[in-house]
Amino acid sequence: MHAEVEAVFREERGRLLAALARRFGDLDLAEEVASEAIEAALVKWPVDGVPPNPGAWLMTTARRKAVDRLRRDQVYAAKLAVLQVEADRAGPPAVGDELPDERLQLFFTCSHPALAAEDRGALTLRCLAGLSTPEVGRAFLVPTATMAKRIVRAKKKIKDARIPFRVPGPDELPDRLPGVLQVIYSVFTEGYSASSGPFLQRLDLAEEAIRLARILRRLLPxxxxxxxxxxxxxxxxxxxxxxxxxxxxxxxxxxxxxxxxxxxxxxxxxxxxxxxxxxxxxxxxxxxxxxxxLHDEAPDVAGTDWAQIVALYDVLIAMDPSPVVEVNRAAAIAMRDGAEAGLALLDRLSGEPRLREYHPYVLARADLLHRLGRLPEATAAYREALALAGTEPERDHLRCRLAALAGETPS
Amino acid sequence: MKYMLLINAGELDLSGGAAGCEPEDWMRFDKEIQEAGVVVSSESLADLVTSTRVQVANDGRRTVTDGPFAETREVLGGYYVIDVPDLDVALEWAAKCPGSRGGGSIDVRPVAEFPGA
The missing domain is CATH 1.10.287 (Helix Hairpins)
Known part of the structure; x- marks a missing residue:
């Protein structure tokens, strides 16, 4: 029962935290009283029943606890009072029973470019996905103590440098939204193809990223x-x-x-x-x-609309030129026009410093050399890819390829 | 909240000014930020060749060195202290400042607040 109720609170916690952070301008205080309010609910609701408006109950309880805390600590209160006046000035207060959804502010704060890139994903998971610090640590394969330090560091910067809790205006949004999306996508890719360690996929993290994107989609339809x-x-x-x-x-x-x-x-x-x-x-x-x-809708590799995929890669490159996208495009060209054409494109990228240690590039080259029957060169390229692969399953896969190649090569 | 904008000159041209920035750009920016009423103080520093470094060792001995200093990669060219509501506003002013262009950069640092001060 307890775990179930806590799961329900995961999302509620993000809403509560966002509203409190905005109200008090302090993420630490907001976290503390949000947790206390949820704990109180876990004790009371099973006895008294769930209140008609659970969100408002939590908010009222948390706000009361925040006021108590501020009464105890006057210096802190004086400092926060200044912030609060400014926060009140920044936007209209809540109307009616409905707890206003202020998570969008929190999304922008947690992925603010002034925070270290590695801290943004951690903070977003902590504050918006409602993960505990040990859970965030496990997600990024970092010890809890290290993760706790990182989260404290990020929260200190938000507070001391006063990174605001606000949604950028329409003129700033095109600049800032990609940063928020990047944070969510990096959580996803981290979970999907773990960049290091024994496990290939950490699905929970990918699912958290999808959950965050669903919340963001509701906020910015x-x-x-x-x-x-x-x-x-x-x-x-x-x-x-x-x-x-x-x-x-x-x-x-x-x-x-x-x-x-x-x-x-x-x-x-x-x-x-x-x-x-x-x-x-x-x-x-x-x-x-x-x-x-296009990949997902194709019946098989041969039946994939490679011409359309190449055309889309062309659009992508025109938008945002990157050698990594060029590698994917070359692989699609190889499917459309043959391995020779793809390899020629890949070889033209060989001078790119960003690709020198990029495992998918070396692997794509190895595969095309293999398809063309250039076996000694393919073997050398697979060995190079093996040295660069980050996860154990990736390495196993490459060892299999090398073993198969050894069988094909006349000795 | 007070922030200091530390203006690091990028590439210097032959006369010692920041490359790609005209004096008019600075005058226009200074007028704009002064008129916005956010400036607490600001100074522009003289050339690095006029700088002198002082260090006092543990034994109390004083070392005085003439600038410019070989290890200095970024040259502090001046600063503004501004009083604005939050970091986003401070970053906005930093981005408008000509010192952020032409290979230069601006470090935006909050001024420490001490209780009772």
Missing amino acids: DEREVAGLLALMLLIHARRDARTGPDGSLVLLDDQDRSCWDRDLIAEGSDLVVASLTGGPAGPYGVQAAIAA
């Missing part, structure tokens, strides 16, 4: 890139069960059992792709989601 990001994550996540073998080994897209793909997520993601690409110029997440949708 008209922002097409929010729809694009949610679509992209759903369309990738739809393949989760096919991506690893029963022994935890890596299964690449070409070899995946497509009947294991999650059709509901694909349908939801595809609808969102449409939303993200209509009504104005496309953004990078929308285009990447469209590419993912």
